[in-house]
Amino acid sequence: xxxxxxxxxxxxxxxxxPLFIVISAAALVSFYFLGVDLSVVIIEMYRLAANxxxxxxxxxxxxxxxxxxxxxxxxxxxxxxxVFGRMPGGLAIVTLIVCALFTALTGASGVxxxxxxxxxxxxxxxxxxxxxxxxxLITSSGSLGILFPPSLPLIIYGVVTETNIPDxxxxxxxxxxxxxxxxxxxxxxxxxxxxxxxxxxxANLRTAAREASWEMLLPLIVFGGIFGGFLxxxxxxxxxxxxxxxxxxxxxxxxxxxxxxxxxxxxxxxVGGIIVILGASLAFNSFLIDQxxxxxxxxxxxxxxxxxxxxxxxxxxxxxxxxxxxxxxxALVIVVPLIVPLAASYEVNIIHLGIIFLTNxxxxxxxPPIGMNLFxxxxxxxxxxxxxxxxxxxxxxxxxxxxxxITFFPPLSLMFLR
Amino acid sequence: xxQLEDFFGRIEKWVLFFLLGFLLAFSLLQIVLxxxxxxxxxxxxxxxxxxxxxxxxxxxxxxxxxxxxxxIDLLPRLLPTFGATLSSLIIDLFSLxxxxxxxxxxxRFVMDExxxxxxxxxxxxxxxxxxxxxxxxxxxxxRFGIHLGSTAMRMIRSSKGGPS
Numbered sequence: 001x002x003x004x005x006x007x008x009x010x011x012x013x014x015x016x017x018p019l020f021i022v023i024s025a026a027a028l029v030s031f032y033f034l035g036v037d038l039s040v041v042i043i044e045m046y047r048l049a050a051n052x053x054x055x056x057x058x059x060x061x062x063x064x065x066x067x068x069x070x071x072x073x074x075x076x077x078x079x080x081x082x083v084f085g086r087m088p089g090g091l092a093i094v095t096l097i098v099c100a101l102f103t104a105l106t107g108a109s110g111v112x113x114x115x116x117x118x119x120x121x122x123x124x125x126x127x128x129x130x131x132x133x134x135x136x137l138i139t140s141s142g143s144l145g146i147l148f149p150p151s152l153p154l155i156i157y158g159v160v161t162e163t164n165i166p167d168x169x170x171x172x173x174x175x176x177x178x179x180x181x182x183x184x185x186x187x188x189x190x191x192x193x194x195x196x197x198x199x200x201x202x203a204n205l206r207t208a209a210r211e212a213s214w215e216m217l218l219p220l221i222v223f224g225g226i227f228g229g230f231l232x233x234x235x236x237x238x239x240x241x242x243x244x245x246x247x248x249x250x251x252x253x254x255x256x257x258x259x260x261x262x263x264x265x266x267x268x269x270x271v272g273g274i275i276v277i278l279g280a281s282l283a284f285n286s287f288l289i290d291q292x293x294x295x296x297x298x299x300x301x302x303x304x305x306x307x308x309x310x311x312x313x314x315x316x317x318x319x320x321x322x323x324x325x326x327x328x329x330x331a332l333v334i335v336v337p338l339i340v341p342l343a344a345s346y347e348v349n350i351i352h353l354g355i356i357f358l359t360n361x362x363x364x365x366x367x368p369p370i371g372m373n374l375f376x377x378x379x380x381x382x383x384x385x386x387x388x389x390x391x392x393x394x395x396x397x398x399x400x401x402x403x404x405x406i407t408f409f410p411p412l413s414l415m416f417l418r
Numbered sequence: 419x420x421q422l423e424d425f426f427g428r429i430e431k432w433v434l435f436f437l438l439g440f441l442l443a444f445s446l447l448q449i450v451l452x453x454x455x456x457x458x459x460x461x462x463x464x465x466x467x468x469x470x471x472x473x474x475x476x477x478x479x480x481x482x483x484x485x486x487x488x489x490i491d492l493l494p495r496l497l498p499t500f501g502a503t504l505s506s507l508i509i510d511l512f513s514l515x516x517x518x519x520x521x522x523x524x525x526r527f528v529m530d531e532x533x534x535x536x537x538x539x540x541x542x543x544x545x546x547x548x549x550x551x552x553x554x555x556x557x558x559x560x561r562f563g564i565h566l567g568s569t570a571m572r573m574i575r576s577s578k579g580g581p582s
Binding site: 011012013014015016017018019020021024025028037038039041042043045046048049050051052054055057058059062230231234235237238239241242260261264265267268269270271272273274275276277325326327329330 | 431432434435438441442445446448449453463466467468470471473474475476477478479480481482484486487488489490491492493494505506508509512513516517519520522523524526527530547548551
């Protein structure tokens with residue numbers, strides 16, 4: 001009976017039922033069979049309202065949508081081309097840096113490829129980069145930057161595990177930069193033959209810097225506010241929104257009051273979609289914990305796996321598979337609570353675990369069959385998924401190498417922490 | 419029916435706009451009060467957290483109308499058109515059924531809370547905030563129903579041979 005229900009729910013999930021419906025159903029059915037009043041499911045969901053970090057989630061998501069609708073992406077491209085344009089592989093580096101910054105600021109909601117792909121792909125092709133390389137570069141860059149603050153996946157990991165989110169922000173910096181560096185080296189290697197018609201000029205740089213200066217101050221505000229001890233995370237988010245609105249509405253005047261309702265609606269739908277899954281998972285996980293499921297997995301693991309390193313290898317393979325099937329937000333919410341006790345018993349630092357998690361899921365964005373980047377790029381550039389998968393292959397190999405180093409060299413993630 | 423849905427959609431948009439505006443303005447006010455006047459509203463945090471809950475659940479209800487829920491649609495991609503339509507029907511029915519269960523569970527929850535009489539802050543009872551659960555699940559129920567209806571209509575029409 002139980003296994004029949006499980007199979008049925010899995011089929012529903014794979015057939016496109018909203019995940020929060022499937023998980024709610026799992027929670028409702030489980031508690032029903034336990035003979036517990038079903039209102040317990042809602043009691044667990046209401047625990048959401050006790051979490052102050054969700055305020056930051058909503059506000060950062062909103063700031064991200066405002067930035068995505070504004071011309072910030074163009075200004076970022078112009079500035080970084082003025083800095084790196086003349087180097088061999090310069091435009092590849094520009095692509096990587098701009099995508100990483102934009103993804104971090106807009107919260108990895110899939111807007112990067114849509115917002116930047118249209119500018120960057122023609123530019124890369126015009127500079128005589130091969131089409132396959134350019135497509136692969138942009139597709140795999142779409143999720144680059146989820147390790148940089150204030151990306152929403154970092155915040156969600158902090159919410160789910162109840163770890164200190166500013167610590168996670170610090171931990172993501174070096175691994176994130178490391179990934180950008182590795183990919184940039186590959187870009188320089190492949191871009192040796194590319195045309196470099198944009199010659200470096202200080203005048204050019206000065207104009208671009210002046211244009212983008214307001215947006216470039218943004219990371220400073222977020223970081224300064226939080227680590228200077230002036231603001232807690234949710235307050236930093238509120239100040240960020242205020243600042244972004246000021247810059248885009250009053251200074252650049254690219255966003256008007258008329259755009260607001262639709263931006264608010266987009267924000268509410270995205271955040272709502274994530275939070276209902278989070279609520280349903282809280283309910284279902286409390287059932288699993290009640291039934292000691294995590295403990296049983298732990299015992300099972302312990303009988304076969306003793307070494308921390310073997311555990312990490314298995315974890316990475318498992319997460320890569322999860323990343324292929326689930327989107328990053330549901331993967332975090334559903335899988336993290338089950339893995340945390342396991343990782344703790346193998347003495348994996350919970351912050352390091354978060355960075356491993358997010359690196360895996362970032363790679364999952366670009367892996368077939370249902371990596372979100374592949375779909376978005378396929379829609380945006382009108383190429384087949386198979387063509388894009390082949391184009392991203394070399395980038396995936398580099399990302400996997402970076403993942404291995406991040407996993408087995410914890411100081412990279414933990415060096416900035418006290 | 420269409421007009422009613424449009425009307426509700428507009429109200430929904432403005433309520434969300436107002437709630438998000440409030441979330442931002444009140445957060446900023448709290449920062450100013452705390453940093454410059456060393457004061458603040460004790461109940462402010464609770465109010466903000468409940469506002470986030472409202473934004474989220476109203477947003478999720480809206481996402482139901484626009485088909486923006488997070489989902490894994492692996493199988494329908496592999497099925498022929500008819501199979502995909504059929505599976506969409508079954509999924510809608512299933513979602514409808516789960517929504518009913520959620521409405522009942524959350525109604526029970528709100529009623530229990532009303533009797534036990536907790537307060538969010540000062541004289542504001544907790545259950546005032548918690549009505550968002552049955553309400554948003556009910557909105558989702560209606561929207562899954564509308565989706566189910568339109569898919570069924572499409573299926574009937576195509577089986578009669580081409581759209582009318």
